[in-house]
Amino acid sequence: MKGTKRSLIKKYFPPEVCLEIEKVTMLNVSNNRKGEKIDAIIRAHGIPADRIGTGTNRIGFAIDGFAVKIALDKDGKIDNKREFKYSKQLYPYVVKVYEVDKVNGLIAVTEYVKSFDESDFSEIKRQSQMREILADISNQFLIGDVGISKNNFGNWGIRTDDDSICMLDFAYIYSISYRTFQCTCDNRTILKYDNDFVNLICERCRKKYTFGAIRKKISKQQQADEIGDISKLGYTLTKPEEEVDLVLELEPALLEKAKKEKKKEVDPRKIEIKKHRNQHRKAGMFRRKK
Numbered sequence: 609m610k611g612t613k614r615s616l617i618k619k620y621f622p623p624e625v626c627l628e629i630e631k632v633t634m635l636n637v638s639n640n641r642k643g644e645k646i647d648a649i650i651r652a653h654g655i656p657a658d659r660i661g662t663g664t665n666r667i668g669f670a671i672d673g674f675a676v677k678i679a680l681d682k683d684g685k686i687d688n689k690r691e692f693k694y695s696k697q698l699y700p701y702v703v704k705v706y707e708v709d710k711v712n713g714l715i716a717v718t719e720y721v722k723s724f725d726e727s728d729f730s731e732i733k734r735q736s737q738m739r740e741i742l743a744d745i746s747n748q749f750l751i752g753d754v755g756i757s758k759n760n761f762g763n764w765g766i767r768t769d770d771d772s773i774c775m776l777d778f779a780y781i782y783s784i785s786y787r788t789f790q791c792t793c794d795n796r797t798i799l800k801y802d803n804d805f806v807n808l809i810c811e812r813c814r815k816k817y818t819f820g821a822i823r824k825k826i827s828k829q830q831q832a833d834e835i836g837d838i839s840k841l842g843y844t845l846t847k848p849e850e851e852v853d854l855v856l857e858l859e860p861a862l863l864e865k866a867k868k869e870k871k872k873e874v875d876p877r878k879i880e881i882k883k884h885r886n887q888h889r890k891a892g893m894f895r896r897k898k
């Protein structure tokens with residue numbers, strides 16, 4: 609089956625613009641300065657982008673109603689790939705990541721949300737929503753910089769259509785099945801989140817670890833290995849709009865339909881029961897529920 613797919617990256621970021629941006633990421637200047645330079649490149653090429661803000665390793669722009677994150681350094685590139693890899697499993701707790709420059713992670717296209725401000729964070733309702741989400745995923749994933757703290761609220765956002773909340777920056781994400789973090793006190797005890805999901809804590813010696821400290825211990829190579837090959841996790845387009853052969857695994861709606869059809873196939877009894885009911889219904893024995 610064929611389908612048309614669109615690429616915002618291909619639409620607005622031709623190879624020569626990517627190259628210019630790529631060069632900026634390699635400069636030996638502060639990330640704020642790199643952000644200024646990337647902003648200038650984007651304006652010089654007339655890309656209709658509104659600057660949203662600069663984080664630690666990425667700068668965010670709003671383009672065509674999407675949030676586009678551009679890496680400012682190597683870590684920013686890893687972060688873009690990491691979020692692309694994990695967003696499907698974690699949605700709706702995190703923003704949808706539609707597209708990433710799969711070769712090096714320079715650019716990612718995500719769902720746009722309104723980021724939390726201080727007054728959102730001060731609402732009890734919002735904090736309990738954050739706690740619910742973090743509690744729900746904490747047995748599968750550890751995510752840093754999104755705990756309930758004044759320092760982290762900028763990494764959360766609100767969907768304006770249904771008022772639900774989600775993480776918009778979840779780059780410090782580690783799958784527990786992939787990696788467990790152990791305390792140095794015995795090199796065995798596994799670190800757990802504290803009550804606000806801010807730091808990791810050793811239940812044996814009570815030592816606290818920040819995510820920053822833990823991340824520093826993981827080499828770039830280890831991080832790259834964890835992400836692995838993400839090229840199969842989405843379509844790779846060469847044009848802004850392209851007809852592709854649809855891949856079932858990448859089409860949740862089709863997958864759902866296929867599952868249902870399979871169910872029907874393996875359970876002919878249910879079909880029989882349905883037929884039977886319909887006959888009765890026609891005869892007026894069951895009243896159809898409105």
Ligand SMILES: Nc1ncnc2c1ncn2[C@@H]1O[C@H](COP(=O)(O)OP(=O)(O)O)[C@@H](O)[C@H]1O
Pocket residue numbers: 660661662663664665666667668669675677684687703718719720721722723762763765776777778779
């Ligand atoms: N999905 C999004 N919707 C709206 N703004 C976003 C979104 N993702 C990121 N931003 C904004 O872009 C900037 C950088 O993004 P962020 O993911 O926090 O980068 P970093 O990992 O470098 O901290 C921040 O100011 C953030 O508020």
Ligand SMILES: [Mg+2]
Pocket residue numbers: 663664762763777
């Ligand atoms: Mg951030």
Ligand SMILES: [Zn+2]
Pocket residue numbers: 791792793794797810811812813814815
């Ligand atoms: Zn310990």
